[in-house]
Amino acid sequence: MTSLMPGIISSVSCDESSEEEEGFYIDPPHFPWLQQNHADADNADLLNLIAAASNGFEVDSDTPSLRQTPLSPLVYSEGFMPSSPVTGTCTEQITKNRQKGQKKRWKTIELKKAMDTEPIDITGTVLEAVLDILQENQLTIGDLMFYVFDPEYAQTAKWTGFFHSGHVGDLLDMWVGHGNSSSGCWQVHDWAVNYICHVTKAEATTVTRQGLLQTTGHVMDAIFFKNFSFARLYNYLNVPSAALVTLKILTAFLTSPRSLTSGTPAHQTKINTTITSASLQCLGAFSQCNNLAKRVIGLYLYATGSQCQPITLLSCLGMSESYPSIVTTDDRKEGKHQFRTGTLLKLSGFMRGGTRAMASTGLFAASYDNINIAARSAEQIIGRNAMQENGTCMTLFPLWKASLNDMHVTDLETSFDCVPPLDITDILHTPEESDLFQRCLNHCILRILIMHGGSTFQQFKSKLAEMQPESDIRIDAHKTKLFPCPTWPIDELTIIGNIHVIDAIIDETAWKNHADFLSFAKFLAGDQLSIARLQAIFNIWSGKEGGYTGYGWCVLVPGLFHAKIADSHGFLTMHWGKPNARARNPSSLSFHNMVLNRLPIVLTSLPTFRVSRDLIFISLYSQVLHYFLLILRKKTLAQYSSSVETWDELVAHATQIQDTFLDINQVEELHDERKANIDGKAGDMVYENTAGDSGRIILVLKIWALSYRGSGRTKYAYEMLHIIHNITHVWPKGIRDIVLQNWLVNMTGQLNAFIEVDLMQEHMNFWIKNFYKAHGSNSLNSVLGTNQEARHCPPDLSKDIAAIMKSLKEHKVYTIKRGQILHSDDPPTKDIISVSLKELTDSTSNPLRDYNKEFGRLQAMQHLIPVVIDPTDLAVHATDVIRLEIGVEDESTSLQNNCLLDSDSEADLSEDEWEERAEKGELEHLLENEDELTLGHETSDDVSLNMDGDEEEDQDTIDIDELQSDPDDSEME
Numbered sequence: 008m009t010s011l012m013p014g015i016i017s018s019v020s021c022d023e024s025s026e027e028e029e030g031f032y033i034d035p036p037h038f039p040w041l042q043q044n045h046a047d048a049d050n051a052d053l054l055n056l057i058a059a060a061s062n063g064f065e066v067d068s069d070t071p072s073l074r075q076t077p078l079s080p081l082v083y084s085e086g087f088m089p090s091s092p093v094t095g096t097c098t099e100q101i102t103k104n105r106q107k108g109q110k111k112r113w114k115t116i117e118l119k120k121a122m123d124t125e126p127i128d129i130t131g132t133v134l135e136a137v138l139d140i141l142q143e144n145q146l147t148i149g150d151l152m153f154y155v156f157d158p159e160y161a162q163t164a165k166w167t168g169f170f171h172s173g174h175v176g177d178l179l180d181m182w183v184g185h186g187n188s189s190s191g192c193w194q195v196h197d198w199a200v201n202y203i204c205h206v207t208k209a210e211a212t213t214v215t216r217q218g219l220l221q222t223t224g225h226v227m228d229a230i231f232f233k234n235f236s237f238a239r240l241y242n243y244l245n246v247p248s249a250a251l252v253t254l255k256i257l258t259a260f261l262t263s264p265r266s267l268t269s270g271t272p273a274h275q276t277k278i279n280t281t282i283t284s285a286s287l288q289c290l291g292a293f294s295q296c297n298n299l300a301k302r303v304i305g306l307y308l309y310a311t312g313s314q315c316q317p318i319t320l321l322s323c324l325g326m327s328e329s330y331p332s333i334v335t336t337d338d339r340k341e342g343k344h345q346f347r348t349g350t351l352l353k354l355s356g357f358m359r360g361g362t363r364a365m366a367s368t369g370l371f372a373a374s375y376d377n378i379n380i381a382a383r384s385a386e387q388i389i390g391r392n393a394m395q396e397n398g399t400c401m402t403l404f405p406l407w408k409a410s411l412n413d414m415h416v417t418d419l420e421t422s423f424d425c426v427p428p429l430d431i432t433d434i435l436h437t438p439e440e441s442d443l444f445q446r447c448l449n450h451c452i453l454r455i456l457i458m459h460g461g462s463t464f465q466q467f468k469s470k471l472a473e474m475q476p477e478s479d480i481r482i483d484a485h486k487t488k489l490f491p492c493p494t495w496p497i498d499e500l501t502i503i504g505n506i507h508v509i510d511a512i513i514d515e516t517a518w519k520n521h522a523d524f525l526s527f528a529k530f531l532a533g534d535q536l537s538i539a540r541l542q543a544i545f546n547i548w549s550g551k552e553g554g555y556t557g558y559g560w561c562v563l564v565p566g567l568f569h570a571k572i573a574d575s576h577g578f579l580t581m582h583w584g585k586p587n588a589r590a591r592n593p594s595s596l597s598f599h600n601m602v603l604n605r606l607p608i609v610l611t612s613l614p615t616f617r618v619s620r621d622l623i624f625i626s627l628y629s630q631v632l633h634y635f636l637l638i639l640r641k642k643t644l645a646q647y648s649s650s651v652e653t654w655d656e657l658v659a660h661a662t663q664i665q666d667t668f669l670d671i672n673q674v675e676e677l678h679d680e681r682k683a684n685i686d687g688k689a690g691d692m693v694y695e696n697t698a699g700d701s702g703r704i705i706l707v708l709k710i711w712a713l714s715y716r717g718s719g720r721t722k723y724a725y726e727m728l729h730i731i732h733n734i735t736h737v738w739p740k741g742i743r744d745i746v747l748q749n750w751l752v753n754m755t756g757q758l759n760a761f762i763e764v765d766l767m768q769e770h771m772n773f774w775i776k777n778f779y780k781a782h783g784s785n786s787l788n789s790v791l792g793t794n795q796e797a798r799h800c801p802p803d804l805s806k807d808i809a810a811i812m813k814s815l816k817e818h819k820v821y822t823i824k825r826g827q828i829l830h831s832d833d834p835p836t837k838d839i840i841s842v843s844l845k846e847l848t849d850s851t852s853n854p855l856r857d858y859n860k861e862f863g864r865l866q867a868m869q870h871l872i873p874v875v876i877d878p879t880d881l882a883v884h885a886t887d888v889i890r891l892e893i894g895v896e897d898e899s900t901s902l903q904n905n906c907l908l909d910s911d912s913e914a915d916l917s918e919d920e921w922e923e924r925a926e927k928g929e930l931e932h933l934l935e936n937e938d939e940l941t942l943g944h945e946t947s948d949d950v951s952l953n954m955d956g957d958e959e960e961d962q963d964t965i966d967i968d969e970l971q972s973d974p975d976d977s978e979m980e
Contacts, residue, residue, distance in 0.1 A: 413741025478702020550868030566765030577718025629811030717839025
């Protein structure tokens with residue numbers, strides 16, 4: 008290196024005539040590179056270079072590079088520093104200076120370029136020299152790379168920078184690029200493929216060892232299957248510790264260039280699901296232990312009705328487990344091979360274990376109902392004919408707001424002994440109940456207007472909610488967890504069948520293993536026939552058997568859904584009219600059915616419940632909306648809405664409708680006008696149920712106790728007497744509160760989402776039938792699944808309502824016309840409430856008196872000392888008890904002899920005679936027509952869980968998988 012010394016600069020003479028020769032002169036011998044590369048450099052550029060050196064830079068004598076080093080400042084020679092003379096005008100001087108500056112900048116750029124390219128040339132020179140050395144020694148570049156990268160030679164420090172520079176990817180691209188030979192490219196390609204195969208195999212091994220996709224050894228309960236999620240599994244696999252490389256390969260295979268620019272998040276989610284599904288199939292083929300996805304998909308296919316063939320096909324494609332793996336049971340014959348329990352039975356076993364755990368608390372209720380499945384054959388031959396299979400399905404659910412302290416059997420027995428007879432005042436509304444009932448009717452009228460009167464009235468929905476009447480007995484919104492049980496081959500249509508059902512419930516819950524089994528009451532819910540059979544059992548053995556076989560520990564919860572069906576049947580029958588009357592009876596349901604152009608209905612072959620219900624409700628809505636038009640004499644609802652501005656006006660009009668069109672006295676006085684369809688009804692029973700207001704339900708039950716009898720539904724009329732008596736007198740307060748808090752269930756936890764217990768059971772039975780049709784009779788014996796439809800949009804009733812309103816207007820149904828008569832063969836509808844009240848009170852032998860007489864007999868028999876088999880010995884079921892004649896020696900002997908069925912020895916009676924004679928007391932007039940015609944409920948709409956919410960706004964969907972879990976979880980058995 009050569010330092011810039013003062014002596015290297017020499018002054019040159021200044022020539023006045025030549026501007027280009029003016030400046031400093033640098034001695035070339037001191038800087039040979041200047042002489043070679045920059046012979047024509049401007050002196051000003053050289054001065055800049057020298058000035059840089061004077062500021063502390065060291066100039067390499069061979070290369071034009073500057074390195075900052077501490078140097079001594081430049082020392083110039085003494086004397087003046089020569090410069091070119093200043094000549095010319097100002098403009099010429101400025102132009103000359105600009106030319107000099109441009110020339111200087113150009114020279115500087117050229118100098119920088121030369122300085123930048125010089126190191127590359129040096130690198131190339133050095134590497135060429137290295138290659139020459141390798142060639143001279145008969146070595147290759149591969150030998151050099153092996154020497155540097157092979158850990159055996161410990162040259163780590165020399166190749167570390169190679170990876171830090173980021174040239175690895177560039178080098179590999181060159182190896183597989185067009186510049187490389189074909190054989191060289193294929194060598195790199197084959198290595199890369201083999202390496203990726205090794206990585207993916209290692210990832211599959213890692214995922215298998217982690218065991219998240221395995222079911223062996225895991226508790227396969229509802230939570231296990233509920234937690235299955237493709238999104239969660241994608242997140243699990245898409246990490247370096249699982250299968251990140253495999254997912255990247257599949258992502259590249261599934262992602263098109265277009266989807267990278269125009270793909271939506273939903274499309275990306277779909278791609279992720281496809282990637283996860285493909286990964287799970289591959290992992291399932293890698294190891295049979297990775298069968299979680301196969302089991303879930305197979306169980307889903309089986310539960311939704313897929314038969315053996317599609318499941319087998321998907322099993323061959325690696326998407327599902329085989330059909331035998333799903334349905335295999337543990338009852339195969341012993342042999343050389345060990346058969347594992349199938350998925351379905353294993354899941355059922357864990358679910359039944361959860362049911363027993365819940366039942367062990369004692370705070371549960373059981374709902375059961377019969378299930379009848381008919382197998383029809385078009386061509387009947389021996390071995391293939393039409394048949395019907397009967398069974399019983401049962402569901403358990405925990406009691407809401409219940410305590411064992413309120414469920415003592417002794418309290419129930421004590422209360423039963425001192426119960427007063429049922430009085431007519433217990434059936435009729437008290438003044439407070441009557442006021443609440445009238446407010447409910449008023450709210451019902453307003454609700455019909457707001458929900459079905461058009462969008463204009465939607466602004467009053469908040470006011471309607473604020474006005475909603477409420478009683479003191481209301482069920483708080485909560486989510487009811489359901490615990491389905493296996494189906495049993497028991498026909499519960501008979502009394503003995505119901506005894507077997509009770510025994511099966513006790514066996515399934517294992518509650519009999521508890522020492523205090525008979526100390527606490529058990530709650531059983533069912534339809535009217537089930538409740539009647541259970542009541543008959545209690546009547547038969549009251550005072551004869553105690554303990555378990557006396558069934559005094561049973562509390563019977565009524566099924567309100569079947570009561571609604573009976574009410575709809577009676578209402579349809581009473582208001583149907585004569586179809587041949589047509590326009591001569593324009594307010595009848597038969598005429599409305601014709602106006603709506605619906606299928607004809609014959610009362611001897613009744614339609615399903617949903618069809619009847621929809622016809623009744625559309626007729627009701629149309630008439631109520633027609634009332635509002637009559638109040639202000641408007642032609643359309645649009646005109647009416649424009650004339651009403653405040654909520655108070657709507658309330659006043661609803662009250663006027665209630666006072667005018669529901670005036671029974673006016674109807675009786677005129678007698679030439681049909682009574683409004685809402686007469687004799689209990690307000691809006693639909694809304695009372697969904698709202699979970701037990702107080703309002705009791706108001707409806709009291710109305711039903713009268714209307715059932717007037718419409719010919721005597722069975723339900725008698726059941727209403729039982730229910731009202733139990734609520735008002737028989738049940739102690741603790742048990743009464745438990746019943747009123749649990750005769751409705753809420754499967755979503757939302758407000759206004761309560762349904763009847765027996766509706767829940769009927770809904771499950773419907774889907775069980777579909778399940779049965781797909782898999783045959785054996786599928787019902789050991790497992791039970793639940794299904795629950797999603798909520799659907801409410802139907803558009805505007806056209807139907809408009810058609811009925813037009814008919815009412817044309818025929819002037821609610822316009823008083825003196826002398827107007829109906830069809831001669833179609834008498835006016837009778838007042839079923841008044842008729843029923845008269846039947847209950849006027850005659851000397853009325854149903855109310857008969858009920859109290861029978862109840863008094865039961866009370867008297869309860870005082871007898873029963874012949875009791877050891878109540879702790881529950882191995883003996885009720886059907887095996889020995890019936891002995893009871894001798895009566897106390898002071899109530901005469902009463903008991905008059906009340907008992909017969910004075911002859913009861914031990915000589917056959918079982919059928921025993922049942923027949925026992926029923927003649929209380930249920931004689933009820934059981935004579937056991938097959939009483941009623942509305943069917945065979946379709947999904949008939950047992951729809953949101954049937955009563957069709958008028959409401961859409962709510963969130965319900966997934967059957969939300970059962971038997973924490974309040975925020977959802978599961979499926």
